[in-house]
Amino acid sequence: MARPLVAEIDLAALRHNYQLALDCSPAGTAVAVIKANAYGHGAIAVAAALADLAPAFAVACIEEADELVAAGIRQPILLLEGFFTADELPRILRHGYEIVLHSGWQLEQLAAFLAGLQVTDAVLNIWLKVDTGMHRLGFAVEEAAMVYRRLQTLPAIGKITLTSHLACADDLSSGTTPAQLQRLQALQQELDCPLSLANSPAIMGWPAARQGWLRPGIMLYGASPLGAEQAQSGQLQPVMRLRSELISVRWLPAGEAVGYGARFVTQRPTRIGVVACGYGDGYPRHAREGTPVLVNGVRCRLAGRVSMDMLTVDLSACPDAQVGDEVELWGAELPVNEVAEHCDTISYTLLTGLLPRVPRRYLQMDVQKVTDGRLEQVEAAMPR
Ligand SMILES: Cc1ncc(COP(=O)(O)O)c(C=O)c1O
Missing domain, CATH: 3.20.20.10 (Alanine racemase)
Structure with missing residues (x-):
C-alpha cells in the first residue's frame, strides 16, 4: 500500500x-x-x-x-x-x-x-x-x-x-x-x-x-483573495484537495504530552490520531494548536507540533475514527484560507509550498496524456 x-x-x-x-x-x-x-x-x-x-x-x-x-x-x-x-x-x-x-x-x-x-x-x-x-x-x-x-x-x-x-x-x-x-x-x-x-x-x-x-x-x-463574505468568493470552487489517512490511533490518559517539544498535553483521556502529512510535504510546521483537520468529514483539532512526515490530531470530535480513515488537510470541505489563517499565512503560500513528493492526482483528465507531452490527445472538453 x-x-x-x-x-x-x-x-x-x-x-x-x-x-x-x-x-x-x-x-x-x-x-x-x-x-x-x-x-x-x-x-x-x-x-x-x-x-x-x-x-x-x-x-x-x-x-x-x-x-x-x-x-x-x-x-x-x-x-x-x-x-x-x-x-x-x-x-x-x-x-x-x-x-x-x-x-x-x-x-x-x-x-x-x-x-x-x-x-x-x-x-x-x-x-x-x-x-x-x-x-x-x-x-x-x-x-x-x-x-x-x-x-x-x-x-x-x-x-x-x-x-x-x-x-x-x-x-x-x-x-x-x-x-x-x-x-x-x-x-x-x-x-x-x-x-x-x-x-x-x-x-x-x-x-x-x-x-x-x-x-x-x-x-x-478556487481560493478567494477576499473575505468569505464577498459574493464571488462563494462561487469559486476549490481545485486542490489535500487528503491523507490516519496511520495510527492511540488512547492517552490525561497529562500526557504529544510530539516534538511536548507542546500539546492532554487535559483528559484523549484519542490521538497520526496523519501521514508533515512539513516535508509542505504542511506548515508553524500550524497553531487547534488548526482544523477533517477526519471522516468531521472537524478535529491539530494537537502538537507538525513533524516532517506526520501530524497528530485530537480525535475527540470523531471518537470512532480508525486507522485507514480519510483525512482532509484542505479542500472542498475545509477551505485552504481557513487553514492558512491558523498558520498565520495566506492560501498562496500553502498551495505553492506543497512539495514535489506529494503526488498530484488529476480528476477529470487523463494525466498520462498530459504529462507525456502529447497534448494533442488530451480531451479538452470536460463536462461537470
Ligand atoms: C504581475 C502579476 N499579475 C497577476 C498575478 C496574479 O495574482 P493573484 O494570484 O492575486 O490573482 C500575480 C501574482 O503574484 C502577479 O505577480
Missing part, C-alpha cells in the same frame, strides 16, 4: 473558476497566471486543462515557459518579470514569448539585442510595466510615455500593452487601488494602447479595474 497522502486536483473546478474570471472581462480577455507550477497544482496539467479556454498563460520566468512549450502548449506565454539576462532574448524571440519590461537596464539590453538582429520577421510583444504605486517593479509614471515611444522606434516590436500591479486590491476600503487605476488609465489614454491591471482580488472586488487583459491567479485555484 502506498503512502496515502495525495493532492487531488479537480480540473473541472479549475475551468469553472477560469470561466468566472472571464465572465468579469468586458473585453473577454484573461491571461491565466500559472507560475510557480500553477500555484502548486501542476503547470502542465493546468495549462492543458485550460488550453481551449485561455488565450494566453503567464509565468515568472523562461524556464517555466519552456516547460510548457516542451509539453505541447501552443498559447502565447507571458514572462511576468521579463528576462533576467540578455542571453534569454534569442529564445524569447524564437518561441514568441511575450515579456514584461520593467526596468531601464532591460530596455537598454533589449535595444542592443534588437539592433544586432539580421532581418527577422519575428515579433516581440511587450507588456510595459508602470509603477503606479506599488513600488516594486516598473517604470515611473513620468518616464513611461518616453519608454513607450522609444520601444516604438525599435525593430521587431509588436503590440505594446501597458501594465501595472496592484498593492492593496484585497482591501476593498483602500484608496490605493483607485489611485493606481487612475494613473494607469491616464497613461493609457495618452498613449492609446491596451492595458492590464487586475489580479484576482481586483477582478473580484474592483469592477472598475476589470479593463483590458485580466490576470487571474489565485482565484483560478
Whole structure:
C-alpha cells in the first residue's frame, strides 16, 4: 500500500473558476497566471486543462515557459518579470514569448539585442510595466510615455500593452487601488494602447479595474483573495484537495504530552490520531494548536507540533475514527484560507509550498496524456 497522502486536483473546478474570471472581462480577455507550477497544482496539467479556454498563460520566468512549450502548449506565454539576462532574448524571440519590461537596464539590453538582429520577421510583444504605486517593479509614471515611444522606434516590436500591479486590491476600503487605476488609465489614454491591471482580488472586488487583459491567479485555484463574505468568493470552487489517512490511533490518559517539544498535553483521556502529512510535504510546521483537520468529514483539532512526515490530531470530535480513515488537510470541505489563517499565512503560500513528493492526482483528465507531452490527445472538453 502506498503512502496515502495525495493532492487531488479537480480540473473541472479549475475551468469553472477560469470561466468566472472571464465572465468579469468586458473585453473577454484573461491571461491565466500559472507560475510557480500553477500555484502548486501542476503547470502542465493546468495549462492543458485550460488550453481551449485561455488565450494566453503567464509565468515568472523562461524556464517555466519552456516547460510548457516542451509539453505541447501552443498559447502565447507571458514572462511576468521579463528576462533576467540578455542571453534569454534569442529564445524569447524564437518561441514568441511575450515579456514584461520593467526596468531601464532591460530596455537598454533589449535595444542592443534588437539592433544586432539580421532581418527577422519575428515579433516581440511587450507588456510595459508602470509603477503606479506599488513600488516594486516598473517604470515611473513620468518616464513611461518616453519608454513607450522609444520601444516604438525599435525593430521587431509588436503590440505594446501597458501594465501595472496592484498593492492593496484585497482591501476593498483602500484608496490605493483607485489611485493606481487612475494613473494607469491616464497613461493609457495618452498613449492609446491596451492595458492590464487586475489580479484576482481586483477582478473580484474592483469592477472598475476589470479593463483590458485580466490576470487571474489565485482565484483560478478556487481560493478567494477576499473575505468569505464577498459574493464571488462563494462561487469559486476549490481545485486542490489535500487528503491523507490516519496511520495510527492511540488512547492517552490525561497529562500526557504529544510530539516534538511536548507542546500539546492532554487535559483528559484523549484519542490521538497520526496523519501521514508533515512539513516535508509542505504542511506548515508553524500550524497553531487547534488548526482544523477533517477526519471522516468531521472537524478535529491539530494537537502538537507538525513533524516532517506526520501530524497528530485530537480525535475527540470523531471518537470512532480508525486507522485507514480519510483525512482532509484542505479542500472542498475545509477551505485552504481557513487553514492558512491558523498558520498565520495566506492560501498562496500553502498551495505553492506543497512539495514535489506529494503526488498530484488529476480528476477529470487523463494525466498520462498530459504529462507525456502529447497534448494533442488530451480531451479538452470536460463536462461537470
Ligand atoms: C504581475 C502579476 N499579475 C497577476 C498575478 C496574479 O495574482 P493573484 O494570484 O492575486 O490573482 C500575480 C501574482 O503574484 C502577479 O505577480
